Amino acid sequence: VGLPNVGKSTLFKALTKKQVDIANYPFCTIQPNTGVVKVPDNRLDQLSRLNNSAQIIPASIEFVDIAGLVKGAHKGEGLGNQFLSHIREVDAIAHVVRAFVDKDVVHVSGAPDPKGDIETINLELIYADMATVEKRIASVRSQLKSGSDKKIEELLALLEKLKSTLDAGRLASTIELTLEEKKSIRDLSLLTLKPYIFVLNTDESGSVDASLADVIAESTQSATSVTLCAKIESEMAELTPEEIAELGLASTGLDTLIRTAYETLYLITYFTSGPKETRAWTITRGTKAPQAAGEIHTDFEKGFIRAEVINWKDLVDACGELAAKEKGLIRLEGKEYVVQDGDVMVFRFA
Numbered sequence: 001v002g003l004p005n006v007g008k009s010t011l012f013k014a015l016t017k018k019q020v021d022i023a024n025y026p027f028c029t030i031q032p033n034t035g036v037v038k039v040p041d042n043r044l045d046q047l048s049r050l051n052n053s054a055q056i057i058p059a060s061i062e063f064v065d066i067a068g069l070v071k072g073a074h075k076g077e078g079l080g081n082q083f084l085s086h087i088r089e090v091d092a093i094a095h096v097v098r099a100f101v102d103k104d105v106v107h108v109s110g111a112p113d114p115k116g117d118i119e120t121i122n123l124e125l126i127y128a129d130m131a132t133v134e135k136r137i138a139s140v141r142s143q144l145k146s147g148s149d150k151k152i153e154e155l156l157a158l159l160e161k162l163k164s165t166l167d168a169g170r171l172a173s174t175i176e177l178t179l180e181e182k183k184s185i186r187d188l189s190l191l192t193l194k195p196y197i198f199v200l201n202t203d204e205s206g207s208v209d210a211s212l213a214d215v216i217a218e219s220t221q222s223a224t225s226v227t228l229c230a231k232i233e234s235e236m237a238e239l240t241p242e243e244i245a246e247l248g249l250a251s252t253g254l255d256t257l258i259r260t261a262y263e264t265l266y267l268i269t270y271f272t273s274g275p276k277e278t279r280a281w282t283i284t285r286g287t288k289a290p291q292a293a294g295e296i297h298t299d300f301e302k303g304f305i306r307a308e309v310i311n312w313k314d315l316v317d318a319c320g321e322l323a324a325k326e327k328g329l330i331r332l333e334g335k336e337y338v339v340q341d342g343d344v345m346v347f348r349f350a
């Protein structure tokens with residue numbers, strides 16, 4: 001998300017290497033564009049080389065390019081609520097902030113003002129959440145009229161706490177919530193409760209105003225931010241990896257954004273690797289072996305017996321499975337094993 005003309009489409013195009021409508025007009029991208037992007041991971045190449053894999057299947061992440069939010073979107077300004085409903089469906093929000101100066105590119109409120117822009121977008125999301133919370137408060141209150149219930153009273157108290165936080169102009173994510181509390185309000189899909197990444201779109205020099213960092217720290221608890229120049233990234237996206245290497249460039253901005261998105265969602269990767277393919281599987285941090293196996297096939301989960309596990313680096317250092325086995329580096333793990341990022345797994349199932 002972001003205001004119009006901050007570089008969202010440029011960045012999205014670079015991300016997906018897909019042509020999307022880039023124009024110097026505030027409301028040009030009406031339908032959300034989605035793109036599925038590879039998660040860069042050089043462990044895949046090393047494992048694939050080790051096992052002479054015929055193909056590599058990386059993890060992926062889906063990006064949605066949501067057209068510009070403007071001040072007043074929650075009241076239906078611009079394409080208003082249509083955008084907000086698209087944002088509701090995502091797992092994390094990447095907020096693109098214009099930190100580049102270019103007098104040929106129109107800024108919605110006159111001049112680029114990263115701080116002001118962050119506040120504008122935050123406020124729109126806060127207003128949208130406020131409406132959601134108020135609606136729920138009203139329905140919970142009327143529920144309580146027909147008889148008191150401890151659970152519903154607790155929910156009301158939580159909703160009121162959320163409301164006063166939002167009223168004070170703070171994101172819902174600034175409140176510490178227990179797992180139970182999170183569950184009780186999950187169906188509200190609050191926008192300001194979602195993980196948040198700031199993407200600072202700088203100009204070609206790559207410099208950012210130092211005070212911006214403070215604004216970001218204030219407005220979000222986790223303050224994850226990625227700095228890149230969308231224009232350069234989009235030009236680099238047209239080049240082949242060989243051309244990029246020749247120029248001595250590295251596509252770090254985009255790679256960092258993709259990896260940051262993955263990590264912000266608490267996602268980790270385990271691998272399967274053999275002559276047919278080396279493949280990355282995506283799981284949430286804390287997933288146990290049977291559920292991890294279920295990512296491959298539900299039968300693997302249902303009939304799970306045990307898993308053979310080795311860290312990818314140990315496997316590469318040992319120069320293969322046979323040698324790793326001889327050295328006793330391959331462990332047998334059961335149903336309670338919590339899969340770790342970088343595990344290479346073989347599942348035994350009935």
Ligand code: GDP
Pocket residue numbers: 002003004005006007008009010011021022023024025026068100101102105201202203204229230231232
């Ligand atoms: P969106 O409305 O947020 O999707 O913005 P666009 O991606 O369409 O970008 C709006 C205009 O800003 C386009 O003319 C881009 O070429 C330009 N632009 C985007 N990123 C940069 C950047 O990093 N530097 C400069 N100078 N221009 C940029």
